[in-house]
Amino acid sequence: MDFNIKTMAEYAAEGKSPEVLFWVGCAGSFDDRAKKITKAFCKILNKIGVEFAVLGQEESCTGDPAKRAGNEFVFQMMALTNIEVLNAYEVKKIVTACPHCFNTLKNEYPSLGGNFEVVHHTQFLKKLMEEGRLKIEGGAFKGKKITFHDPCYLGRANDEYEAPRMLLEKLDAELVEMKRCKTNGLCCGAGGAQMFKEPEKGNKDINVERTEEALSFEPKIIATGCPFCNTMMTDGVKHFNKNTEVEVKDIVELLAEAEDL
Amino acid sequence: MQYIDNIIFLILLVAGFGLFAKSLSKIYRNIRLGREINRSDHKAERWETMARVAMGQSKMVKRPVAGILHLFVYVGFVIINIELVEIIVDGIFGTHRFLSSIFGHSFYNFFTATLEILALLVIIGVVVFFIRRNFYGVKRLTMKELFGWPKHDANWILIIEFALMMAFFKMNTADWVLQQRGLLPEHGSFPISSTFLAPIFNNFSDSVLFFTEKAAWWFHFAGILFFMNYLYYSKHLHIILAFPSTWFANLNKKGKFNNLESVTKEIKLMMDPNADPYAAPAEGAEADVPSKFGAEDVFDLNQVQLLNAYSCTECGRCTSVCPANITGKKLSPRLILMKTRDRLEEVGRNIDKNGKFVDDGKKLLNDYVTKEELWACTTCNACTEACPILLDPLSIIFEMRRFLVMEQSAAPQELNLMMTNVENNAAPWQYNQADRLNWAND
Ligand code: SF4
Ligand code: SF4
Numbered sequence: 001m002d003f004n005i006k007t008m009a010e011y012a013a014e015g016k017s018p019e020v021l022f023w024v025g026c027a028g029s030f031d032d033r034a035k036k037i038t039k040a041f042c043k044i045l046n047k048i049g050v051e052f053a054v055l056g057q058e059e060s061c062t063g064d065p066a067k068r069a070g071n072e073f074v075f076q077m078m079a080l081t082n083i084e085v086l087n088a089y090e091v092k093k094i095v096t097a098c099p100h101c102f103n104t105l106k107n108e109y110p111s112l113g114g115n116f117e118v119v120h121h122t123q124f125l126k127k128l129m130e131e132g133r134l135k136i137e138g139g140a141f142k143g144k145k146i147t148f149h150d151p152c153y154l155g156r157a158n159d160e161y162e163a164p165r166m167l168l169e170k171l172d173a174e175l176v177e178m179k180r181c182k183t184n185g186l187c188c189g190a191g192g193a194q195m196f197k198e199p200e201k202g203n204k205d206i207n208v209e210r211t212e213e214a215l216s217f218e219p220k221i222i223a224t225g226c227p228f229c230n231t232m233m234t235d236g237v238k239h240f241n242k243n244t245e246v247e248v249k250d251i252v253e254l255l256a257e258a259e260d261l
Numbered sequence: 262m263q264y265i266d267n268i269i270f271l272i273l274l275v276a277g278f279g280l281f282a283k284s285l286s287k288i289y290r291n292i293r294l295g296r297e298i299n300r301s302d303h304k305a306e307r308w309e310t311m312a313r314v315a316m317g318q319s320k321m322v323k324r325p326v327a328g329i330l331h332l333f334v335y336v337g338f339v340i341i342n343i344e345l346v347e348i349i350v351d352g353i354f355g356t357h358r359f360l361s362s363i364f365g366h367s368f369y370n371f372f373t374a375t376l377e378i379l380a381l382l383v384i385i386g387v388v389v390f391f392i393r394r395n396f397y398g399v400k401r402l403t404m405k406e407l408f409g410w411p412k413h414d415a416n417w418i419l420i421i422e423f424a425l426m427m428a429f430f431k432m433n434t435a436d437w438v439l440q441q442r443g444l445l446p447e448h449g450s451f452p453i454s455s456t457f458l459a460p461i462f463n464n465f466s467d468s469v470l471f472f473t474e475k476a477a478w479w480f481h482f483a484g485i486l487f488f489m490n491y492l493y494y495s496k497h498l499h500i501i502l503a504f505p506s507t508w509f510a511n512l513n514k515k516g517k518f519n520n521l522e523s524v525t526k527e528i529k530l531m532m533d534p535n536a537d538p539y540a541a542p543a544e545g546a547e548a549d550v551p552s553k554f555g556a557e558d559v560f561d562l563n564q565v566q567l568l569n570a571y572s573c574t575e576c577g578r579c580t581s582v583c584p585a586n587i588t589g590k591k592l593s594p595r596l597i598l599m600k601t602r603d604r605l606e607e608v609g610r611n612i613d614k615n616g617k618f619v620d621d622g623k624k625l626l627n628d629y630v631t632k633e634e635l636w637a638c639t640t641c642n643a644c645t646e647a648c649p650i651l652l653d654p655l656s657i658i659f660e661m662r663r664f665l666v667m668e669q670s671a672a673p674q675e676l677n678l679m680m681t682n683v684e685n686n687a688a689p690w691q692y693n694q695a696d697r698l699n700w701a702n703d
Pocket of ligand 2 (some may be wrong): 512573574575576577578579580594595647648649650651652653654686
């Protein structure tokens with residue numbers, strides 16, 4: 001299926017504004033694995049006819065990794081630039097598939113002058129489902145074991161545990177919870193700018209610890225809701241040589257698959 | 262000479278409370294060494310949080326065994342306080358079981374019986390805690406970072422509580438037996454003492470019983486004063502400071518980290534093409550620019566963070582869920598708070614000695630907390646979620662990272678690369694911003 005991707009600039013040129021701005025994020029734009037998540041999400045939006053736009057070249061990093069590494073200068077430079085762009089387009093609503101972008105846009109931009117309604121893609125799709133715009137038939141996953149890894153920046157950081165689970169339930173799969181889930185979820189090891197450096201010395205890597213826990217349930221699929229978690233868990237699965245048996249997939253990828261998109 | 266008891270009592274009372282007030286004022290002074298922070302918004306929500314978390318111990322139920330035992334011991338602490346009222350009046354005026362004259366017969370019976378049952382629960386709680394801590398091996402309670410004072414401290418308090426409760430029972434039993442013999446007026450009901458200890462006490466002579474009752478009463482009183490003054494040297498300060506700590510807790514979403522205002526101003530100036538970069542700062546503008554970014558020492562932390570350091574129970578719930586710690590890295594959020602408190606105490610002693618702080622060549626960063634610990638944090642907030650009294654070790658870690666990066670440019674090399682990329686390419690990787698939409702055509 002072909003995409004239909006329009007930028008904010010194109011909408012503006014037509015004198016229109018979309019229902020929602022899709023904030024793609026750096027991982028979603030550049031990381032080969034995460035790009036698949038981006039595309040899956042766009043396919044779903046296209047299919048149900050949600051009018052959305054991306055910023056494209058006008059998008060910058062939200063500044064999250066710089067901020068959490070401790071560099072407030074670089075963070076605010078990004079934030080203030082982004083806010084200027086967003087405000088110029090009079091953006092009201094933003095959806096993003098990255099919990100780090102989500103958190104930063106939602107919580108840290110307002111006091112810098114960026115006030116938007118920001119939702120995570122799972123929250124957005126949940127809403128669409130409740131409104132009857134999105135319908136999922138779960139046939140493809142019937143009876144398959146799926147476990148969901150809570151992203152820290154969606155879960156503990158913003159108290160959203162239900163939206164991803166509600167979508168997964170629609171797949172008709174067998175959802176198993178890890179012992180460390182929801183408020184007790186264990187980090188994948190990527191947050192706080194850890195993604196961009198070698199871990200400090202220890203007994204093992206955090207993603208290995210986390211994947212071990214997930215694999216102990218012998219799931220067919222480890223579901224994620226964050227491109228960084230996705231990478232970490234994928235690496236973890238490879239570490240245990242299970243990559244032929246167990247898939248790591250973002251929730252939107254599963255939904256797109258269920259719909260055969 | 263007949264007032265000698267009352268006089269000794271008064272002297273002890275004043276000295277005990279006086280010393281305690283002195284310790285508290287020292288803590289207050291030390292906390293005020295930190296930066297001011299405004300946490301006086303949402304008062305209703307703050308009171309509610311404090312009532313629920315500190316008084317109602319709502320976060321303790323997550324671990325039911327520890328939770329229920331802790332509740333016993335906590336209730337015991339409350340008893341001690343109610344008891345204290347009666348003890349003080351009796352002690353000053355030489356009365357006996359003063360509250361009975363106010364409560365009336367049946368209510369006083371009910372009151373004393375309740376206290377006895379609670380005291381028994383305390384004893385159960387304390388004994389199980391002692392076993393758990395010393396023989397049973399709950400990991401977070403037996404970690405290396407607790408060796409030395411923290412471990413002794415925990416045990417001491419259990420022993421003191423045990424002794425206090427035993428004194429309480431001895432006093433009641435002696436009293437009850439004397440009441441049965443018609444030698445003391447009948448006040449109160451003592452279900453535990455009269456059933457379990459009375460059979461032994463029945464064999465004692467009147468004078469031994471009178472002596473035991475008095476001795477236990479004095480022990481109980483002196484014990485409470487001791488306990489109170491011991492708090493300052495102990496993690497058990499949390500029985501007091503859990504209240505302000507929960508009241509001043511961060512009410513924002515956990516993912517929301519503060520934005521430094523001074524930085525905003527500077528960047529806005531940079532971005533504003535009309536701004537004159539050489540213009541002198543406006544009058545008074547200098548004052549609200551902090552002297553440095555982030556935290557290097559306790560003075561750079563805010564007052565709530567310092568209050569947190571004094572409030573920490575060293576229970577290790579934070580450390581036991583920290584992904585870095587679980588996987589063997591040096592970081593332990595509990596230890597971050599313990600070290601912050603140690604450093605703050607050191608600074609306090611320095612001030613006591615010199616009248617003001619004289620540079621001792623040490624800093625919280627590096628001398629207490631190492632970079633290796635700081636860089637291991639994933640900012641996942643597991644620690645802040647786990648803390649039963651809403652402390653925030655992560656915020657301290659984060660402030661110290663800020664110092665490392667913004668004041669010392671001392672980030673790991675890979676992070677420097679990432680930050681340069683963000684700055685130059687608007688992405689943490691070395692891709693061109695112009696390629697941001699390439700995925701759509703792949
Ligand atoms: S936020 Fe940092 S210190 Fe706290 S649990 Fe997570 S990694 Fe550990
Ligand atoms: S910070 Fe909280 S959870 Fe951690 S040891 Fe202290 S009291 Fe316990």
